[in-house]
Amino acid sequence: MARWEPVLDEVMRQRTPRLLAYARLLTRDDAEAEDVLQDALVRSFSKGRAFQDADRAEAYVRQAIPHVFVDRYRSRRSREAAHERQARAAGGHAELGDRAAVLDVRAALAELPPRQRACMVLRFYDDLTVPRIAAELRLAEGTVKRYLADASARLAEMLDAEADWETEREHAPVQDDAKGGR
Template sequence: MSAWSSTLDALMRERAAALFGYAYVLTGDAHEAEDLLQEALVRTFRSSRRVANIDAAHAYVKRAISTAFIDRHRRATARPQRAGGDDGDYSLARASAAGPDPSVRVAAHLDLHAAILTLPPRERACVVLRYLDDLPVAGVASELGLAVGTVKRYLSDAVARLREVCADVDFDTPESIPVDAHARGGR
């Protein structure tokens, strides 16, 4: 068995659920998440890439999932769209996501998930990486290959939209930037 094949086997045994969960949070659909994960695995291992260990393979596949998700939506917007009722119409996700569950907490999670699904792909990827994967802004920028300022803008826009729908969700983060206040005109 080749090195990449054994790495792939170990990755799927140990981390398949986490990778699938990551894809599911981005897509909101189990079948799309499976397809996205499969596409990411093919992208990662198609060239017999030398991956040193499972952690590196996991990072490569997560990056490939993010990239494939954004690429799919970019291609979809360039193609003609079918009218209403389309499987890609996420405006219907909110109505179908809120079930007759008596738990307020579960309903709030479903509302948040439905709201996340309404975000544009890049904003959604930034929110998932920042708040669900708990990456710092610089980590999100590195993961998606974007500038830090761009990620901050996407996060700001996304959080503003999410707060409109889910006002009770706390998006405040402990991350802060130290600022040294100097008096103007010298020391």
């Protein structure tokens, strides 16, 4: 048995309620407090530190708890920020209601033939021009334009939406010949 095991056992049996209450002050959540305490215990005892008694071990764990709490908070914030960046990259500023639409677009893209899908992704996600897409995929510019047009029409059909240019043309003001138009 390692020298630190009896000390850990005593801390776990006798000091856990106090340490858990301390962790709860930071987390305001019982489950999170238990996780923070567990991580602090692992940090404190994982390197085989030889605490002379349970009082010193408790003090060390108590000192580790705020550090663990801050590290977990930073890690969570970092993950949330990464998810937000990924959602923005995948579908603009995807709000909760827009996530279903993003998934629909992804599913619709997956239905396109590979070259059409590549052209659409390069054009609308990577924001490349037609000449750049042509160079990237080693295709003629006219071929890229055709793939983009076909893919747009197919996506509009699959997503049950009209293409933007059709909508704009339908809502464009029409000049009346009787009012001095042509």
